[in-house]
Amino acid sequence: MDRQSIAEALQNHYQVFIEMINGLSAEDFAWRNGEKWDAGQQLNHIILSVRPLLAVLKMPRTMIEQNFGKTQRPSRSYEEVLRDYLEQLQLGGKAPGRFLPQLMGFEEIPGQTQILQDMINELAIRVQSFTDRVKNHLWYDKMVREEVVEK
Numbered sequence: 218m219d220r221q222s223i224a225e226a227l228q229n230h231y232q233v234f235i236e237m238i239n240g241l242s243a244e245d246f247a248w249r250n251g252e253k254w255d256a257g258q259q260l261n262h263i264i265l266s267v268r269p270l271l272a273v274l275k276m277p278r279t280m281i282e283q284n285f286g287k288t289q290r291p292s293r294s295y296e297e298v299l300r301d302y303l304e305q306l307q308l309g310g311k312a313p314g315r316f317l318p319q320l321m322g323f324e325e326i327p328g329q330t331q332i333l334q335d336m337i338n339e340l341a342i343r344v345q346s347f348t349d350r351v352k353n354h355l356w357y358d359k360m361v362r363e364e365v366v367e368k
Contacts, residue, residue, distance in 0.1 A: 235330045235334055257322070260329055270340065
């Protein structure tokens, strides 16, 4: 997948999510399946997850390498990363504390979805400016692992 395709996929997938959240009734927004997160918590979790990735992508490449080093294994495809992510969830993986969402009120939807939209737009721009070397940094693997494995 090239950078342009990645940027477009990010924007398209998040747009679908944002439209779904914006279209929920107050009742549907607050609905939870047992201990699972409600829609507001899902939205907040995604914002909390995208924010550090965006911060890393704002760093100069040399700073990324100095702070996180290079991975010692070959790059993985999206499908491999997704498979590993889902496998960790099946094994009981949970979001680390810094990614645990707060409760959100129904009236917060417009502002929070706009924050996410702005972040995704910037993320798409940053992704397009990076070379494929970005996948060879430890921070990339660390971000994926920390998303689902509690410390």
